[in-house]
Amino acid sequence: MRALILMLTLISFATSDQYTFLINKYNKEMELEAKIIANIATLATKGEIKLFIPNISKVEKKVYSKIFTLVDKCEKSNFVFVKKNIKIDPKCLNNKRLFFTNNYKKLLNKDIYFGAFFWSKSRPNIVFIKNRLRTKKILLPKSYNKFIEDF
Amino acid sequence: MKKLIIFIFIFFNTLNAQNLDSLLKNYKETSEKSLQTVDENLGHVFVYSQKDIRLMQYTKLSDILKELPLINFNHNRYGIPSLSLAGTKTTVSGFFRFFINDHEISSVHSQSPFLSWGNLPLDFVDYIEVYYGDSSFALGNDTGIYFIRIYTKKAYKENASGLRVSAQKQGTNSQSIVHSQTFENGWSYLTFLKNLDSNKDANYKSEELKNHSKRRYFYLDINNDKTDINIGYADVKKDNFMGLSLDVVPNEGEIKSKDFFIDFTRKFLYDNSLKLSLSLDINTRKYYEENDEGIGLIPVLDLKNMGMTIPKKFKEDLTLKKFHAHLSKTHNYKNNSLLAGINFSKKKYEVNNRKTVNFLNQTTNVGEYHDFDEENIYSLLLQDKLKINEKLSFVANAKFDRYERSGFLDDTSEELYRIGAIFTPFDNFGLKAFYTKTFLPPSFYDVDSARKDKPYLNTQKYNFYTLEGVYTTTNSKYRVKYSNVKINDFIYFFPIGTMNIDHTIKSEGLIFNYEYLFENNDKFEISYYTTKLSEELNNSNKGGYVKYMGKRDKWEYFASLIYKNSYSYLDVDVDASYDLNLGATYYFSDDLSLSIKGINILDKSTESLYKDGFPGDDFAFEDHGKNFNVSMKWVF
Numbered sequence: 001m002r003a004l005i006l007m008l009t010l011i012s013f014a015t016s017d018q019y020t021f022l023i024n025k026y027n028k029e030m031e032l033e034a035k036i037i038a039n040i041a042t043l044a045t046k047g048e049i050k051l052f053i054p055n056i057s058k059v060e061k062k063v064y065s066k067i068f069t070l071v072d073k074c075e076k077s078n079f080v081f082v083k084k085n086i087k088i089d090p091k092c093l094n095n096k097r098l099f100f101t102n103n104y105k106k107l108l109n110k111d112i113y114f115g116a117f118f119w120s121k122s123r124p125n126i127v128f129i130k131n132r133l134r135t136k137k138i139l140l141p142k143s144y145n146k147f148i149e150d151f
Numbered sequence: 152m153k154k155l156i157i158f159i160f161i162f163f164n165t166l167n168a169q170n171l172d173s174l175l176k177n178y179k180e181t182s183e184k185s186l187q188t189v190d191e192n193l194g195h196v197f198v199y200s201q202k203d204i205r206l207m208q209y210t211k212l213s214d215i216l217k218e219l220p221l222i223n224f225n226h227n228r229y230g231i232p233s234l235s236l237a238g239t240k241t242t243v244s245g246f247f248r249f250f251i252n253d254h255e256i257s258s259v260h261s262q263s264p265f266l267s268w269g270n271l272p273l274d275f276v277d278y279i280e281v282y283y284g285d286s287s288f289a290l291g292n293d294t295g296i297y298f299i300r301i302y303t304k305k306a307y308k309e310n311a312s313g314l315r316v317s318a319q320k321q322g323t324n325s326q327s328i329v330h331s332q333t334f335e336n337g338w339s340y341l342t343f344l345k346n347l348d349s350n351k352d353a354n355y356k357s358e359e360l361k362n363h364s365k366r367r368y369f370y371l372d373i374n375n376d377k378t379d380i381n382i383g384y385a386d387v388k389k390d391n392f393m394g395l396s397l398d399v400v401p402n403e404g405e406i407k408s409k410d411f412f413i414d415f416t417r418k419f420l421y422d423n424s425l426k427l428s429l430s431l432d433i434n435t436r437k438y439y440e441e442n443d444e445g446i447g448l449i450p451v452l453d454l455k456n457m458g459m460t461i462p463k464k465f466k467e468d469l470t471l472k473k474f475h476a477h478l479s480k481t482h483n484y485k486n487n488s489l490l491a492g493i494n495f496s497k498k499k500y501e502v503n504n505r506k507t508v509n510f511l512n513q514t515t516n517v518g519e520y521h522d523f524d525e526e527n528i529y530s531l532l533l534q535d536k537l538k539i540n541e542k543l544s545f546v547a548n549a550k551f552d553r554y555e556r557s558g559f560l561d562d563t564s565e566e567l568y569r570i571g572a573i574f575t576p577f578d579n580f581g582l583k584a585f586y587t588k589t590f591l592p593p594s595f596y597d598v599d600s601a602r603k604d605k606p607y608l609n610t611q612k613y614n615f616y617t618l619e620g621v622y623t624t625t626n627s628k629y630r631v632k633y634s635n636v637k638i639n640d641f642i643y644f645f646p647i648g649t650m651n652i653d654h655t656i657k658s659e660g661l662i663f664n665y666e667y668l669f670e671n672n673d674k675f676e677i678s679y680y681t682t683k684l685s686e687e688l689n690n691s692n693k694g695g696y697v698k699y700m701g702k703r704d705k706w707e708y709f710a711s712l713i714y715k716n717s718y719s720y721l722d723v724d725v726d727a728s729y730d731l732n733l734g735a736t737y738y739f740s741d742d743l744s745l746s747i748k749g750i751n752i753l754d755k756s757t758e759s760l761y762k763d764g765f766p767g768d769d770f771a772f773e774d775h776g777k778n779f780n781v782s783m784k785w786v787f
Binding site: 119 | 181580
């Protein structure tokens with residue numbers, strides 16, 4: 001499964017640039033977002049990734065389910081991607097699962113998140129927080145050091 | 152063996168990080184293609200993406216409008232941009248509808264957005280979609296033929312501040328700042344401020360035509376995933392250029408306009424299928440003109456008593472208000488996507504003061520030209536998108552409008568119908584067709600300017616069908632679009648006032664467009680269009696452009712040549728226009744850049760036809776001269 005996810009993320013570079021008509025809603029940006037999350041989740045978790053996205057939309061469900069096993073309850077997950085402003089169920093907050101967000105301010109203010117994928121200065125960014133990686137025993141390859149910030 | 156395992160481990164680790172870097176790069180490039188809101192069912196769409204806007208150095212809306220196919224971009228007597236259908240020239244028109252996000256910015260009075268928003272800076276604009284086709288049902292607004300949808304940058308994708316200063320010749324300069332932030336609770340805001348001091352003075356018969364303007368813009372967009380609040384403000388103070396002066400050059404004249412709007416949109420339910428929009432627009436407009444040779448103010452001129460009625464001074468103070476409410480619900484049932492909506496608009500046209508002074512120095516309080524000063528529109532919208540399979544889909548729309556008008560204009564009921572089909576038998580080949588039966592009601596401006604003996608104007612009726620074919624290869628895209636339009640009761644501006652044309656006007660248009668994407672993502676594009684019109688031409692009816700844009704290391708560059716053909720009207724011959732633009736941007740760092748752009752380098756601009764005298768002789772006058780722009784941008 002992990003190898004399959006890695007392959008899928010590599011295939012994304014070989015897509016055609018021109019299109020005729022956009023019959024379906026253009027979701028390529030979300031597909032790439034899902035692949036970026038897949039890349040991170042693959043390295044951060046052990047075993048099969050069970051992804052939970054609180055208040056997931058129909059489109060997100062359609063796109064993310066192509067590469068993830070989506071679960072409908074936080075308790076069933078081992079990786080949680082928080083995209084919206086929600087209150088996380090306290091039962092869900094434990095070391096069994098990892099929390100990732102798309103909001104940099106949320107990352108700075110809430111210890112539960114070990115990283116974030118967000119836009120800054122019109123550019124997409126990924127930040128992991130060093131001591132939270134250590135606490136959660138996440139070992140990222142050295143080549144990821146440029147994404148790690150020490151607070 | 153151990154060494155091999157370590158090597159594989161290092162290799163995959165490196166690959167992963169490269170993979171993530173490439174994904175981020177790809178993600179940014181995909182985002183900059185700006186295709187997320189394209190709706191093929193709304194018409195034939197041309198997208199000006201974030202990347203196009205940046206590479207081509209489109210700094211204001213008119214930079215894009217001047218190259219659009221089937222359209223002529225000129226100026227009117229007030230030195231304000233005007234858009235007309237190919238082959239024609241209009242002062243203002245309702246064919247074109249402009250939206251910032253979901254809010255229509257066209258004037259309540261004239262249906263033209265150009266006085267306030269014509270020089271709309273694009274610093275805070277993410278991308279622009281141009282739809283050839285009536286999409287009024289999608290947003291519940293007034294009808295039109297072309298829809299230009301301007302999407303502002305989203306704060307969550309910016310999270311930065313940006314400062315841009317720029318200068319052109321004749322002292323034209325501008326300063327703008329964009330600031331955006333996302334909060335922990337998911338709310339975000341983007342705000343924009345711009346000051347533009349523009350000097351486009353010109354000469355006519357050795358006399359100076361003043362065209363100096365000061366513009367200030369403010370924009371605020373506050374949103375979260377369900378709510379979007381847009382607040383816009385444009386403050387313009389400018390010379391009136393030719394104004395309505397009978398000898399073309401007024402002694403003095405000024406236009407002041409303040410345009411404010413607030414738009415609130417909220418989506419409800421789990422799938423955001425219920426949408427509510429409320430908006431309010433307030434525009435105050437003041438006009439002053441003084442001319443010793445007289446002012447051709449049609450509504451006050453009495454052809455039997457010209458000596459007493461020609462003003463030498465004219466002063467006007469107007470307030471224009473619009474309230475708009477829209478509620479719509481979408482519902483998916485099997486292969487159908489249904490939309491039903493209701494809409495209400497209230498437009499109010501208040502004359503606070505309107506005075507003329509004639510050659511005997513008698514002052515007349517003119518007040519309202521007509522008693523048509525208020526309009527309520529009630530609309531019902533229905534739409535069904537039927538997707539037979541991935542290759543074939545249909546769309547059908549109906550819109551029923553009830554116009555309740557004050558004064559002498561009758562209340563009317565109007566209907567809009569449209570059917571369309573999109574067929575893509577192969578991944579690289581597609582066909583699209585629409586048939587539309589729509590209408591354009593007279594605006595306050597049309598009625599103000601109506602012929603004195605026939606002030607009653609009927610609604611213009613449009614019947615048109617369009618066909619489009621697209622063929623793509625990995626790098627190339629070919630597009631051909633044909634349109635056939637028939638208009639009854641067309642409202643035309645004659646020297647003695649506006650009136651409905653008593654016969655059917657027919658027009659055909661053909662656009663050919665070719666685009667090539669290079670491996671390094673540079674882009675080449677060529678476009679040509681030609682039209683046939685059943686009436687006498689008074690503007691270019693053929694045109695096109697060639698453009699190239701790209702990026703290499705720290706450089707971004709572009710070149711474009713926009714062509715409009717020559718034409719003759721009565722005894723005036725107008726040369727073809729070749730508007731050559733070249734530009735480059737150098738990045739000192741990711742956050743600091745310097746741009747240089749040459750505009751109309753060959754000094755072969757389009758020209759507009761005007762009248763000198765009353766009813767007057769026609770003459771052609773260039774729309775814009777040669778210019779150079781230098782700008783610096785800093786993001787922090």
